[in-house]
Amino acid sequence: MQTFLMIVILLSLVGNMILLFAFQNMKLDDRKWYINIALFVFLFLLLNALAYSFEAAHGGEIYLQMPSVPIGVWWCVVGVIDALLIWEGLRLKKMRTETIRQNSIKEAMNVLPIGICYFMDDGMLKLCNEQMYRLFQTLTHRDLQKQEELKEALQQCERYGVSRINNKEIYLFPDGKAWSYRENEVTDRKGKVYTEAIFLDITKQYEEKINLTKQTEKLKEISKELRYLSDNVLILTREREVLAAKTKLHDQMSAGLTAIRQSLVQENADYKDAVRLLRQAVNAIWNDNQYPLEEGDFERFLQDAKTLGVEVVCEGTLPESEELANVCVLAMRECLTNGVCHAGATKLWIEMQNENQQCRIRITNNGETPDKEIVPKGGLYNISRHVFDYGGEMQIQSFPYFALTIAFQKERV
Structure with missing residues (x-):
């Protein structure tokens, strides 16, 4: 016995020693480590006492030299300790399967799709995953050891076919x-500082940016074409309205000639209005021929x-x-043609600041006061679009008289 x-007891000492090493590696609570130290010392002393009892045996009879303590009690004590x-031990085994260890961190980092590593204060590599190793191998064709090597590789990346x-x-x-x-x-x-390189x-974002840049360039070209077409539409609209105004003058000249002819046939006829209309139309045609x-x-x-x-009547100068x-x-042209054709205007005031x-x-x-509030359309709408393109503002006043106001901020141009 x-x-x-x-x-x-010897086997218990071996198991206790294994647990002590496990506690130390897993960095668990120090209190449990001290308890296991105490149990180890107790078992060690008990084993020495039992070994000493062999030397104190008489006549070949083996008995335990422990005062007034039966051997069965020590069996119970050792059984409880075991x-x-x-x-x-079972609890530590379960904790090892559930606790994150250094190998677990390394394995988890290798699964990441990013390249990541950590450098200590002296620039030496502390931890690095496989993706970072592969990228550095592409840059330099060697293993990563120091932070200075990584910085140097990034500065000379074009040497190995990598573009910045x-x-x-x-x-x-x-x-x-693209990385x-x-x-x-x-x-x-513990407050220790590391440099994290990622x-x-x-x-995917780089390819989308390239596609977006190409689409933006195409949109700019389309915008230029649309602006060119819009400008042409505006010019054609302006020329059509000027032509309508000139046609109106030609009609007035024809009416003046008809009135003069009728006045010549009739006796004592008043042909002053007819002469005025004819003179106005002739002057208009002469001015049109002097186009600069x-x-x-x-x-x-x-x-x-x-x-x-x-x-x-113009005050101020153009921008x-x-x-x-x-x-x-x-x-100005839009207000001129609209004033002549729709309001019968004969005078235009322009104030520039x-x-x-x-x-x-x-x-x-x-000209005559508008019958209703003017809504931008046609030529005025095209003018407003041009104004907004250059960051300006346009306001239309309908009552008690028509007024068009445009303002620009110079720094936006």
Whole structure:
């Protein structure tokens, strides 16, 4: 019984020692580690006492030299300790399957689709996954050891067929994949700082960006074509309205000739109105023949107004920007033709202001007051589109008289 007990205690010591190493590796609660140390010391002392009892045996009779303690009691004590050790061992086994270990972290990092690694303060590699190793192998054809090697490889990436996109931390690898690189500082529970280097796979976003850039270029070309067509429509509309106004003058001249002929047939007829209409039409035709083809758009506008018999009173100067000046002249022409054809205007007031960072133009006439509120359509709608394209604002006043106001912010042009 005593010999078998010593064998059981020896096995218990071996199991306890294994548990102590497991506690140390898993970095569990120190209190349990101290308890296992105490049990180990107790079993060790008990084993020594049993071994000493062999030397104290007399006449070959083996008995335990333990004062007033039967051997059965020690069997119970050792049995309880072994039960505790077995229970603790099973619990540790379960914890090892459920607890994240260093190998578990390494395996989890290798599964990640990103390349990631950690460097210590001295630049030495602490932890790295397989994806980062593969990317570094593509960059340098060697293994990653230090942070300086990674930085140097990124600076000389074109040597190995890796392109850096737009001087940003985006790298296009020979296999067609695009990776975004970044560094962060991370701190563990003990306050130690590590440098985290990450490669993110942005191939899908990069391809979508390229497609979006191509589509944007196509849209710009289509926008230019649409603007060209819209400008042509605006020019054709303006010429049609000018032609309608000139046709009206020709009709007046024809009516004047008819009235003069009737006045010559009749005695004591008053032909002053007929002569006035005829003179107005003839002057319009003469002014139209003096059209200044070699001059600018604003001078041609003034000539068209003179041809239509409209007096233009202009204050201020056009904006220095050619684009804004063209929009202003288009607005003047639209107000001229609309005033003549729809309101019977004979005078046009144009007020232009260039103050600080704002350009402003206001156009009114002496024509009849509109019957209803004017809604932009046709030529006015095209004018508003041009104004909005250059970041401007357009307002139309219908009552008590017509007025068109356009304002631009110079810094937006």
